[in-house]
Amino acid sequence: MKLKFNHVDFYYGDKAPNLFEALNDIDCEIKEKSFTCIVGHTGCGKSTFIQQLNGLLIPTKGSVFAGDFVVSSNKKERTKKLRPLRQKVGIVFQFSEYQLFENSVEEDVAFGPTNFGVKKEDALKLAHENLLKVGIDESFFKKSPFELSGGERRRVAIAGIMAMQPEVIVLDEPTVGLDPRGVKEMMTLFKELHDNGTTIIVVTHDMNLVYGYATDVIVMDHGKIVYQGTPNELFDKSVDEYSLETPLMTHLIQELKQKGYKFDLQQIKSLDDIVDVIAKQKGGAKNE
Ligand SMILES: Nc1ncnc2c1ncn2[C@@H]1O[C@H](COP(=O)(O)OP(=O)(O)OP(=O)(O)O)[C@@H](O)[C@H]1O
Ligand SMILES: [Mg+2]
DSSP, X not given: OOXXXXXXXXXXXXXXXXXXXXXXXXXXXXXXXXXXXXXXXXXXXXXXXXXXXXXXXXXXXXXXXXXXXXXXXXXXTXXXXXXXXXXXXXXXXXXXXXXXXXXXXXXXXXXXXXXXXXXXXXXXXXXXXXXXXXXXXXXXXXXXXXXXXXXXXXHHXXXXXXXXXXXXXXXXXXXXXXXXXXHHHHHHHHHHHHHTTOEEEEEOSXXXXXXXXXXXXXXXXXXXXXXXXOHHHIIIIITTTTTOOOOHHHHHHHHHHHTTOOOOGGGOOSHHHHHHHHHHHXXXXXXX
């Protein structure tokens, strides 16, 4: 599903002097089947931006196009029923672990599909399948969500969105507070979903994750998009311009370049890829 913002402004509050402009002239496209990361400093508008994607927030000016759906400031242009859009574009909120409310883990995950018309029995089947995918085993299915740890609850919330089988999954800071293994497992899960054709949009402050997983990146600042392109272009040239952290991989590559190694950045995603380059070029680099 193609996602397109057409000159979107968004204001919180309904009248002056309480108006706050959180998005300013957002005009961009998020490619179908991309793995897009959205970065930028606290308060720059990332969470506000993603909530326009399925009509949870409606632009104050301009329009968002999501496939055939139109979420526009102009009521006449807006798609009348936005509910089906929320099945196609699923959002896992920041602090999603606080948003579970059903009596049991399985019922919580089954809630979404049931709400969109799937029979209870099939919804429970979807719940079980997706809970297993996020690493929550059978012994948890009948527990109350409140008996789970924060990290486990966040997995349940993610399974709840996956169970609706959306075309686009948006995750707002999904790895915050997880241990390194949890981060790796979660990112691997998103990568698998992406490999299977789901468009993935992740809001994050972690540039190492952007380096390792994103195909595209959007940088926001004070409600505007200040950069959109590939992570390689961003990290190679412009991290300082946007005061972002340089990923460890970029540091390492820059050091090795100074020692004479040559890199095709498209091919380098992990430390193993760097080791391969060093092994292949060892003789050449030493001589320079
Ligand atoms: N309900 C609201 N009412 C008024 N202002 C709000 C509301 N929600 C957010 N804002 C303001 O809008 C701006 C953008 O907020 P948003 O939550 O989108 O930022 P963010 O980039 O997601 O930040 P973070 O990285 O801290 O999650 C902030 O300045 C915030 O104070
Ligand atoms: Mg936010």
